[in-house]
Amino acid sequence: MRINLSRISALIFLLLFSIYSYLAGEIRVFSFDVDAPFNAKTFPKLISYIGILFSFLALVFSKNEDEPVSQFEWLKVFVLFVLVFTYGLIIKTVGFFLSTNLFLIIAYYYLGVRSIKLILFCSVPVVAGLQFMLHDLLDVYIRDPLLQSIGIIS
Structure with missing residues (x-):
């Protein structure tokens, strides 16, 4: 071996x-x-x-x-690590929905997906579904100023 x-x-x-x-x-x-x-x-x-x-x-x-x-593409690994670190820093201030969508959109684009329709279809519904499951079904409080300001969550 x-x-x-x-x-x-x-x-x-x-x-x-x-x-x-x-x-x-x-x-x-x-x-x-x-x-x-x-x-x-x-x-x-x-x-x-x-x-x-x-x-x-x-x-x-x-x-x-x-x-x-x-x-191996070590630069991609490092850039994605920086992206994950940045996501962790901004999630509390920007909110779950927007920061997670931004994270996924930037990561998809950086990894080579260039179809805007595919990027949006693979990020927005997934994050919205996860937000719905966590907030409405499981009753987990997720601070999200954007969704609070437009009245979607309380």
Whole structure:
């Protein structure tokens, strides 16, 4: 088994999801929720198990070829990291709906999607649906000055 960049990445993800699984097990659950089929630990544990499974599969089934590090587009990775960092900084001031749409539109465009219709169709309905699910169905408060000013959310 040769060590290459794909296997190193899979090993890093396996380590991260293992740590996440341990930390998800440390989540406190209310005493009345301990025996419930769905509690605060359920979804994080599920995500960690799925992540462990896929990173293990990627580790085992990756090719044995040497991959030169120069073939990867590190600039794109760095730019997307800066974009995610900026998104995290502006989400509280600009609001969820606008900042998430801006993030997705800029990311799609930067990654090579040039069809404006496709970009808008893949960002606006997705963010609107997520906003609806979080705010109206799950009752999760998301501060959004734009939607509050036009009266969509209170």
